[in-house]
Amino acid sequence: MADSTPLLSQPNSAESQSTTPPLEKHRPSLDSSIEQCIGVFGWAQFFQTLLVSLAWLFDAQQTFISVFTDAYPTWHCTTHQHGCDSVSNICYLPKNSWAWDWPSYTSIISEWKLECSSSIITGLPASSFFMGCLVGGFVLATLADSSLGRKNMIFLSCLTMSLSSLLTVFSTNIWVYSALRLVCGFGRATIGTSALVLTAELVGKRWRGQVGVIGFFCFTIGFLSLPAIAYLNRGSSWRSLYLWTSIPGIFYSMLVHFFVRESPRWLFVRGRKEEAVATLKSIATPSHSSCLTWSFSEVSFQEERWNNGNVFSTIKMLVQKRWAFRRLLPVLVIGFGVGMVYYGMPLGLGNLSFNLYLSVTLNALAEIPSSLITMLLIGKLNRKFSVLAFTTLSGIFSIMCALKGEVWTRLQIGLELVSFFSACTAFDILLIFTIELFPTSVRNTAASLVRQAVVFGGVFGPILVAADRRDGISSYGVFGLVIGCCGLFAVCLPETRGRALCDTMDEEEHKEKAICDGEGDVLA
Template sequence: MADSTPLLSQPNSVKSESTPPPLEKHHPSLDSTIERCIGDFGWAQFLQALLVSSAWIFDAQQTFITVFTDAHPTWHCTTHQHGCNSISNICYLPKNSWAWDRPSHTSIISEWNLECAASIITGLPASSFFMGCLVGGLVLATLADSSLGRKNLLFLSCLTMSLSALLTIFSTNIWVYSALKLVCGFCRATIGTCALVLTTELVGKRWRGEVGVIGFFCFTIGFLSLPAIAYLNRGSSWRYLYVWTSIPGILYSMLVHFFVHESPRWLFVRGRKEEAVATLKSIAPPSHSGYLTWSFSGVSFEQETCNNGNVYSTIKMLVQKRWAFRRLLPVMVIGFGIGMVYYGMPLGLGNLSFNLYLSVTFNALSELPSSLVTILLIGKLNRKISVLAFTMISGIFSVMCALKGQVWARFQIGLELISFFSASTAFNILLIFTIELFPTCVRNSATSLVRQALVFGGVFGPMLVAAESRNEISSYGVFGLVIGCCGLFAVCLPETRGRTICDTMDEEEHKEKAACNSVGDVLA
């Protein structure tokens, strides 16, 4: 690969400004050059990271909102005839022998008389949302690497997701509702990926893991806000939940459009050097502004690798390069297993013998220590071993949660929380792991594919949960077996802790070959 030669010089004298600096034997890479500019963490970078990461709040709300809007409401007998008190399934009772505990408009199940519908019907809206995420991720993911960039795709995704969520309030039946959930999921697909990649590319490698975890905290805040909003509107229509979560999302989108900067790495890789420099000047700490002078003469950064081809060329590169595909396949398999637990468990809380509002709150709160563990230990944790360990723990406790009997029922919520905490931590580490495994020009696409694998696992969650509500299957048992088996694929991945991230495929491939040669020499 040709060397990239953006040079930094300190204008401490007239001589340094008027004469070009002497050529070094080894020119600094793009990564090292940006490190000199933004390696220290300043307030401008913190505010940018906080603003971008706030997108996760609205992402979380739309992801888990069906826990309340699509919940099976509680009911009571209105007569002692027909053995009402001894029957747990209202489908076996006459309609006039029971009634809902709350107004019928509090859930789509009671409003549209779906209490006896097939599990595939009642689980359709949530599954449609995840199917939309899956399709949207495949269709939109590469736009952040190719044409739109991280910021513009984040803005458009947040705006369209919030608008489609707002339109959901006009649903008249389960089919219209499911179609709008599909659109909402499609628009939402790239929010988390764009936010995570953009925040980590705005800082130096020293702060990459810590800044990435800000998004996980924001996701937790969004998740945690749902039971509060639902409880305050517990007697109102389920449509109010969509109103209170979509309108703030629309306002937030405007803030992204006007105040968020594009990734300087992406701008440089796309050949937009002047914009990249302007962005660096706006976010670099004041102590670095004195020598932020770039010289672009002789720059021969291999932009062909990233600029040519259509918007799906990045996925093509990931598949064609053997070393990249050997990394992409395992992380996607791991993501599938984690996604089934991470997205499926909260949807199944209604099947546990515990208060729904409290159980959702506890699950959301369990993400706080998960994010805290990640942010405090990410610099010390080996990525590969951590992902393997947390997926195993999650799988074991999920299977234990599925065991029947009065003794196990008492500990169900505790076992579920441990499993969900472990899955959340594995989720966090896997995303940071993925960012470090792939270079800048394909990083967003690779991360998006991993997130789509997570979402694909989530597609099956609502169906399993709906089946469990009819005592057809133990969803938690399936969750545990899947995440445990998928987590084993972590052994196929290289360790990336403390490693400098690359910007082109050739640079990463050169590093991969060098590592293989080193291992070969040791074995020889």
């Protein structure tokens, strides 16, 4: 079993002594200095990580709200004179021979008479949301690394997402509605990654995985709250769901602005040493706060060269460095496959022969054991093998969901839950894996790009699901094939379990070269 303590962090090892420049041997690194001050998890850190992680709750609500607002309503025959029955296609029936079970304003489908529209039209609002996430991810991803920082990115993203969601209440047709969903997705794009990166950088290495899972739990709570809110508002307008979710999001944005602290790692990388020390003083435990008076006076740290005139400089750094690109490309491919299942499956629950409220609740509950497994075992899990195993498992069960026959229909919801649970776990581990693969100077950018790859996979979900409303559940077969094939790219990535976080590209490259040289010596 691999040692959980990375080789390069052992100052007495031969490689460490041979590769460390003479002037750096007795000078503490930024990582070791921060670890010394905040390695112990205190109440201030718990409050910060909990407050930041709550952003995931509102993120989940806006991501899956269309499961209810855009649902295809149930209907019944008002007369049987025109051959109307439960399996009829209402597009071929006279309008006076059938009626919706609930008032028309409960769904955009019935309110705007979209029941016979193409799958492209009915799936447009959900696809627009994911397209907004995709565009927003590329436009906003680097700002958290280059100029705004993690905290301001969370504040602005949550505020934009919540305000556009509030304005959605005033939509008059599907085109205005889709446009506002696109803006909502654009604002929401970097919430999860900024929150995950900020929580990881506010605590020591020992607690990195555990605090990251707090965000996953909050996402689950947000997801789980939707069927409860929708059930309490059944028979009411779909607009009420947006009111229930957007207004609390606006208040939360204000809390972030006034109470959340910026990442000390990011502040150091940006050359804002005084602010970084002040942040550390506010979150370090009293017994460790005294180390701040001397720990950073002789820190061995070389600032990254930033191109402040170009917000895409961090993406350029990731692409130009061969070692970084060799890591980025596989995680993007894996993210695409995971996203198709993670976002597509909940949107397709209305096509299953199962109660919609209950199936959405079960899917949301499936994220709880997923987060628990990640929290309890993240310190022991091999990242590469875990991602490969869970994507393969998700793919197999997703394909089984698409099988025809009475027996498979009865097992459908169980197979779907196993596939979704596996995709959730793969998603959680992939995000933590990405944070460990890249240094502080580009970490948020890399994590955001991976999340956009996940969203890009989700773009195709609504259209496939909308097409299935007439043709069955073939979309689940497509989901399974894609995630299974994409998950194979995990074998191309280096293992990161137990490694210390690096802060600059040069530091990460130096560590990469030392590891490769060490493996070469072993093979020789």
